[in-house]
Amino acid sequence: MQDLPSVLIAGVLLGGIYGLVALGLNLIFGVVRTVNFAQGELVMLSMYGTYWLYTRLGLNPYLAVPPIAVALFLLGLLLQRFVLQPLQDEPMMQIFATFGLLMLLQNLVLGVTGGVSMGIDWPAARQVLLIAGVRVSLVRVVALAALTAITIGLHLFLRDTMPGKAVRAVIQDKLAARAMGINVERAYLLTFGVGAALAGVAGALLTPIFTLSPAIGGNFILAAFAVVVLGGLGSVWGAYLGGLIVGIVETFAGYYIDPALRQAIWFLIFIAVLIVRPSGLLGQVGAEEVGFREQH
C-alpha cells in the first residue's frame, strides 16, 4: 500500500488531462445537444499546430495557447454554421457528419505527416516536482491547474455574464429562450466556437505530454465521452469531477489489476452509470431523455 499516494496522484493528474479534453465536448453536448465525435480530432489538430509553432517558430507551447484557441474558435464557428446547424433537429445525421469529420481529419493529418509519430523536445517538459514525496511531471500539474482555472472561469461566465445567462436559458428551454428574445442560433454558434477553442487549449497544453500521432484523437474521444456521461451532461463541474474519477479509476485498475484491462474497466463503470443514473453524477435528472426530444 506504500504505492497508494503515487498511484492516486498519477490518477488525479491523468484525470486532469481527461477533464481538459472533455470540457469542450461537454459544453457542446450540453448546450448545442450535438454529439461531436470529431472533438478528439480538434484536440489532435491543435497538438499538431502547437508542434508546428514550436518547431518552426520556436514558440513556447504555453504561449501557443491563444493563437491556437482563436484558430480553433474560428474552425468551430465554420463547423457549426455549415455542417451542424443545417442538421439541428436530426441527431442521427449529426453523428454521421461528425464521424465523417473524424475520418476526414484523422486521415488528412496521416497523409500530411506520413504517419510518423512525433513529440516536441521541450526542456520544461522534463521538469519534475516533488509532491508529498512523489515525483510528478510539471507539465501534467500545469494541465490540472489549467483545467481548474478554466472550469472556474466557465462557471463564472455561465453564472454572471449576459451571454452566459443566454446559454443557460437555451439549455433549459429553447422555445422560451427564443420567446425572450435570445438568438438561439447565435448562442449555439458561440458555444460551439468556445467548445472548439477549449479543444485548442487542451491540445496546446497536452502537446508536451504526449507523443503525437494522427490517431491520438480516438484515444481521447472515448475517454471524454465517459467523462461527460459520468459527470453529467452540460454540467461544468461534472466534467471536472468525471475527469478525475475516470483518471483515478483508470490508474488504479491499471496498477492493481492489469494495464491491458484498464479501459474495459472504466467503460464498464461508464455503462453502469448510463444505466443507473443516465443524467450523470451532477447532471440534471431526465436530461438524457427530455433534452433530445424535439423542441420547436
Add this chain to the structure above:
Amino acid sequence: MPSGARVAGGFLGGMLLVLLPMLLALGDPYWLDIVTFAYLMAGLAGAWNIIGGFGGQFSLGHGVFFGIGAYLTAILYTEAGWSPWITLAPAMLLAVLVALLISWPTFRLRGPFFAIATMAFNQVAFVLVNYLDWPTNGPRGILIPFRAGLANMIFVQRWRYAVLMFGFLALVTGIAVLLRRSRLGYALLALREDEDAARAAGINVLAAKLEGMAISAALTAVGGALFAMYLRYVDPPTVFSLSDIGVRFALLSLIGGIGTVAGPILGAALVVPVENWLRSTLTGLWPGADLVVLGAAMVLAALFLKHGIVGAAADLMGRRTRR
C-alpha cells in the same frame, strides 16, 4: 398496403437484379471478390437496418454481434472441428443472448445516448477479446487453415463464396420484407416516429425493441461467421473496427436509404466498389487517402442525402417514399 403477391414478386425481381452483377463478374476474379464482399456488407447493413432503420435505434455496437459470429465460428471450427454451418446456431444464440443483456438496460436511453452506450460496448468487447489468450488468442487472432469442402464452408472456386454471400443477402432481405409487413415491423416504425405515442397506442415498446434487436443481432452474427470463413482470419482490430464494421453498417444504410428494404443493398452496391477503386488509386498518394474521401462523403451524405439513394430516386420521380 400492396398485396402479398406484389411484394413477393418485387422481392424475387429485386433479387434477380442483385444476382446480375455476380453473373457478369464470373470470369473476373477481381470483380467477383468485390461483388462477393458487397453482398456480405449489404446483408450486414440490412441486418443493422432492422433495428437501426425500422426501429430507429441507432446502434453503433453491432460489431459485438459480428464479432461473436466471427470468433465463435473460428474457435469452434479450429478447436472442436465443428462445421461452420453448425456453428451458425450457437453463434446466433449467443448473439441474441448478448443482445438482450446489452439492450435491456440501454434501451432506456434515447438518441445519441443510446449510440454512445452501444459504441462503448463495442470497445469493451475489443479490449476483452484483445486481452484474453483463451479462447480468442488475444491480439494474434485466429488463423483458419485452408481445407476446402462444402462442410467446411471453404471453397477453391471463388464464385461459390459469391453464391454463399448472395444467399445470406437474400435471407436478410427476405426477413426484412416479411418484417416490414408484420405486426412487429409496424410496431418498430411506430416507436421510431414517436415512442410515447406508440406506447399510448398500446404497443409494448421495450418488447418490440428487444425483438427487433434480437433478429438484427442473430443475422449480424451469421454475417460475422461468413466473414470469418471468407477471410479465414479473425483478429480484434479487424472485427471490432468502428469505421470498417460498427459504424459501416449504419453508413451503408444511410447512403442507400435508412429504414427501407432496398437501402442497405443500394448503399453497399455504391460504396463497396467505389471504396475499392479509391483504395487502389489513392493509396498510392498516401495511406488513408481513400478514408479522407469516404469521410467527406459521409458529411455530404448527412447534409444533402438524408433519405439516401432511395429517397433521392423517389424525389426524382416526383413522389416521396413512405419511409
